[in-house]
Amino acid sequence: MQTRQVLENILLIGFMGSGKSSVGRRLAISQRRRFIDTDEEIVDTCGLDVCAIFSHGGEEKFRSWESSVLCRLSNQQGMVLSTGGGIVLREENRVLLRKMGIIIWLDAAANILFKRAMRSKERPLLQSERPRERFNSLLDSRRDLYRGLADLYIDSSCLNHKEVMLKIVEGLADWRHKDSSVIH
Numbered sequence: 001m002q003t004r005q006v007l008e009n010i011l012l013i014g015f016m017g018s019g020k021s022s023v024g025r026r027l028a029i030s031q032r033r034r035f036i037d038t039d040e041e042i043v044d045t046c047g048l049d050v051c052a053i054f055s056h057g058g059e060e061k062f063r064s065w066e067s068s069v070l071c072r073l074s075n076q077q078g079m080v081l082s083t084g085g086g087i088v089l090r091e092e093n094r095v096l097l098r099k100m101g102i103i104i105w106l107d108a109a110a111n112i113l114f115k116r117a118m119r120s121k122e123r124p125l126l127q128s129e130r131p132r133e134r135f136n137s138l139l140d141s142r143r144d145l146y147r148g149l150a151d152l153y154i155d156s157s158c159l160n161h162k163e164v165m166l167k168i169v170e171g172l173a174d175w176r177h178k179d180s181s182v183i184h
């Protein structure tokens, strides 16, 4: 059992292409909260885009920025926070996320995630000669981490952004109804 100190934040986790940023923006408007995206915070802090951070400092440098941005955000309340797909990799991040609020895992079928993720050129981890293999191995290595953190799970395979947002609102109401002070 673990007591949540702050329940006001809504945190979106999930793999690339799961719709965290698009859904998060809508959700923030509907819940009258601030929307923050960890990738955008990193880019604003560094003055470099995600691909440039990866190409200058490698993945480790990016992960360090990601952890420091999360740490800075961890004492804020009232946000909808969309996180980068790899934020769950570091244990220190997982500990912070657990303390920050309710965690929603946005997921979809692998084929759908892959198609959506490949639409953007801003995903350096998929800029590989064999993007599908890379994608599969990253997804396999992360699904248990998402599962281990999630309070709510939403499969967005057959849903548009608005429908996902409405599912989250419904899920939040149920979740709060079940237990408003102490969560697993």
Ligand code: S3P
Residues within 6 Å of the ligand: 014, 015, 016, 017, 020, 021, 039, 050, 083, 084, 085, 086, 087, 122, 123, 124, 125
């Ligand atoms: C990453 C996901 C990206 C971004 C970076 C690394 C990952 O964010 O943080 O390219 O490791 O899965 P999105 O999940 O928003 O695409």
